[in-house]
Amino acid sequence: MTANLIEWSDAFLIGIEELDYEHRSLIDDINELHRELTEHDDKDKIENTLGDILVRMQTHFALEEHVMQANKFPGYNEHKTQHNKLLDEYTGFLVQCKTAPDTGDCQAVKGMLNMWIVEHILTSDKQMSAMVKDVYKV
Secondary structure (H helix, E strand, C coil), rough: CCCCCCCHEEEEEEEEEEEEEEHHHHHHHHHHHHHHCCCCHHHHHHHHHHHHHHHHHHHHHHHHHHHHHCCCCCCHHHHHHHHHHHHHHHHHHHHHHHHHCCCHHHHHHHHHHHHHHHHHHHHHHHHHHHHHHHHCCC
């Protein structure tokens, strides 16, 4: 069996239960994509996983942005810009993987997700949660 690309650890916990759950689910999806690419699963299965990741990111970012707005997080605009940039970059890779499938492109999206998600959780999300979790309300 293929090893995970990203091993979940408590270092990813930001202290907001709903967001922690979604981060873990997103990492599970990225690991699934990694397995599918490593094991050369069929194109449709990989495309479905790529689509699932996009939907999960959109849903997660919407909840995270709601939390920031509800708690008047001062870094909201910058954080939302990071979300938009990640979604734009990911969507570009997704289109490339679907229109001209090349294993290298799909591998690149996996690397981009690994870098973006891990870095975003460990920096931006942790900073945001430190400021809002004491007054958190959805």
